[in-house]
Amino acid sequence: MKKYDFIIAGGGMAGLSLAYYLSLSSLRDRSILILDKETKHRNDRTWCFWEDQEGPFESILFRKWDTVEFFGTTFNGMLDMGAYQYKMLRGIDFYTFMKNHLAQFPSIEFRQVTVNRVKDTPQGGFVIADDEPYIADYVFDSTHLLKLNRPENHNLWQHFKGWTITAEKPCFDVDKPCMMDFRVDQQGDCRFLYVLPFDDRTALVEYTIFNDRLLSDEQYENALLGYIDRFIDTGSYTVQETEFGIIPMSDEPTNERPGKHVIRIGTAGGYTKPSTGYTFQRTQRYLREIVQNLAANGKPKRHKPWLRRVFKRFLDSVLLNVLQHRRHPADDVFTRLYQRNPPAQIFRFLDEDTTFAEDLKIMTTVPLGAFTIAAFDVIRKRIFRV
Template sequence: MKKYDFIIAGGGMAGLSLAYHLSQSPLRDRSILILDKEDKKQNDRTWCFWEEGEGPFESILFRKWQTVEFHGTGFAGPLDLGNYQYKMLRGIDFYDHVRSHLAQFPNIEFRQATINRVKETPQGGFVIANDEPYMATYVFDSTFPLDLKDPDRHNLLQHFKGWVITTQKPCFDTGRPRMMDFRTDQRGDCRFVYVLPFNETTALVEYTIFNERLLPEADYEQALKQYIANFLDTGSYQISETEYGVIPMSDVPTKERPSKHIVRIGTAGGHTKPSTGYTFQRTQRAMQAIVRSLVTRGKPRRRPSWLRKRFKLYDSILLNVLEQNRYPADDMFTRLYEDNPPTKIFKFLDEDTSLGEEFRIINSMPKKPFTIALLHVLWRRAF
């Protein structure tokens, strides 16, 4: 049985990102095996994220914007993103680009296989895929499922359905996407719509919900039809693509390093932001940090400071407010964007803010529901 330096179990966004960053490092000549059950030839998802300056995948961005629209309950208008840009990357473009780049390296192998098991052994990380055994010094696993049934934690879901529509009338402002539009029936949840324009007659319109339960397919479609009818002057329109997804918004503790030779990455490694569901940029940062550690220390160990744990507390408090319906979500996000510059909000969500900046953002939130949420979170953790 051949032993690899690295096995990447799961060739989705996290796994391919790790392989890409390894290929850009002094470790580019290490033997790497990437295992995934799919061939990644479908445009199965779209990632949107904010970023300062240019990132490693700038050349394959589908769209990027300097200004976005927000529609809340008592505040609406364009948001100037300052030094940030809001970026859109299609899954198929990412897969094609990274796999084409990695194909230049004969030491990197791809195998399409279903991963049956990942386990620790004294000799290294051990993987069984399609009933075949594989061994590596380190296994990077993005397939480990989160436990979303822990009653002592918050286990919400971000679920969405989107249509790429082509309209009879030119009705989209190509320079101004709608990032969050709360002009849809909230039904006691947090519900909003994204509108990401490709050109004046084509856009992705996506209906998004934060709660604990998925909807029947017809409910997503009805909400999309209603929003388009009420807020987009399309004339007739045709649906050319459909996307659907579910992202965990959970503060269940994750172990990025469950054992000596196994490292979990992506959502499995805790790289999804619990309070927003954003994963792409956080995963890039995590993968780059892991590669730096491998290069400098020979081990894939990130060591965030203990002070950064405060952001996990912030996430839990917001999840508690949403889970317990302590304050209307549309009003809460309206206050957030009305009272704070978008640049500060993005910096806060990227966990790059100082304590003073965090205090000013937290102070703009309604005091009573967030104080009750804080006490509830602390009580849950204590008992």
Template sequence: MMKYDFIIAGAGCAGLSLLYKILQEPTLQEKSILIIDKDTKNSNDRTWCFWEKNAGSFESIVHAKWNTLEFLSTGFEKKLDLGTYTYKMIQGIDFYNFVINFAKQFTNVTFLQENIVAITSDAILATVKTEDNLYAAKTVFNSTNLFNPEITEENSLLQHFKGWVIKSKKPIFDFEIGRLMDFRVSQENGATFMYVFPTSTTEALVEYTLFSSTVLNKETYDSALKKYIKEELKIDDYTISHEEFGIIPMSLAKFQKNPKKNVLNIGTSGGYTKASSGYTFQFIQKDVSEIVEKLKLGKNLNSDISFKDKRYNWYDRTLIDVLLSKKRTGKEIFAQIFKDNSPEKIFAFLGNESTIIEDVSIMKSLPIKPFLISGLRQLRSKN
């Protein structure tokens, strides 16, 4: 059985972000590292969008960026000047290539394409079992779904989306303005909005996104996209150069951070997909930076959850409870938040970077009774 200092189980956003951060740290970059994933990571299978104030670790592969967004709903429209924030887009294939090519400079890094079936541990080592072999390490960083909680219609909403990158024959888009949410579409299947991010005057990512308990059939996503492109974007002549589909859990279920000794969950498996919005990329970057700092200083990775993390977790759970119990619709909630607050304050809140005073200001935008009932329920919950 081969032994390593670190095993990274899963080579998605979390696993590769952690690998990149480790290899950038001089005190850790010579550690023996094994990365295992069943896929080769050679396709453009997803797009990550996020916001930040400064240039980040992956600035060189940012595909497009915007300083102005817009929010649209029935009877309400708002242009959002992001102030100190910039909204950015990274394509999956660019991210994979960037990190993997960087890692190839290090002979102590090994990539394996195998299917992981189990992760176990004892007092000294953690062991990863694949369909073919066993591997051991002092620490295993897991982003597979092996330890995920049960996701049900009672405890979770699903954020599911179908996106097309379209190219129009004529220049139609203002590529300096991204459409963050357009709720002027049918809400019959739950909180539903369109997301439009132009990368040129003729090309844009158009995404049909829903928060609901179940996914739809393929034809429903396609029909909604076609209708919106024709009726709202006023485009008849276009081609689809890329498409993607995704499902993100927005759950009240508890995602474990330390499922076993010497095993640390990262990414969605560690609870770093924000339950109320589905955003993941920047939360992963903050988490892996903290992990690397602890490794560098020899600190315990199994630290307690901070008060700040508990606070935002409660906010997220309260919103999910309101949506699950149908006390308010997603369309109503987001329209009220964007109507009454500045974009910088909203993005700080959604990015877990706001002050308590700013949090109170956001909460004052929302109807007191349904959020109070759901908030108290979540304080009492042991999930």
């Protein structure tokens, strides 16, 4: 059996990004096998993220904006994002770009197979896919399914349904994407719409909820219909594309390194920011670091400063606790965050780039009573594991 240097189980966002960073590094000639059950020829998702500089996918961005609109409880308006831009990347453009780029490297192979098992062995990382065995020095696994069911943790979902619509009349301002619009019935949850205009008649309109119960298709669609009828003067419209997604919002610890030769990456590696569901930029950042370390000393490690990580994780848990136990209306929590802090600072905070002092300052702008109760509840859960 051929032994690969690296097997990448799951060639989605994280798997392809990893292969891409490897191909740009001194490890570009190493043998790499990418296994995925899909061909990735569909536009199955759209990634949005903020960035304060040109990123690696600048040339394939579908849109980018210098400012975003916000509709909250006590504040509506455009957010001054400073140096940040809000960027949108379509799944299909990402997959095509990656495939074309990786095709230039003869040492990178693709196989369309279903991964049945990933296992650490003394000889290396071992994979069984469609009954065939494969082995490598390291297996990077993004196919592992997280359980996220421990009662002592907070396990919410970010779930959403979106329509790309084309309107009869010009009704969108292409320079004014709306990042969060809370002018919808909250039903005790955190519910908002976002609207990303592509031109004056076409936009992605997405209904998003943070809670622990999925809705029926009809419920998502009624919310979309109601919002479009109420807030967008379309004349009439047609739905061009539909997107549905579920992203874990959980503070359950994930096992990123289940064995010496197996590393979980992407959602499977716990790369999702628990309190927001944003995963794309964190994955890029973490994978670049893994590749740098692999190239420098052969070890696929990430530097994780313990105290900083524990504190950031604690803040995530406190916000999840507020949401899960409905300790304060979520629309008001997000309004306060964006109204009382420079939005660019909130982006840095969510990217975990702020200092301890900056974090504390931001925390003074949230409803203190609710967050204090939540903080004690998180500590209680941690101590008593209930």
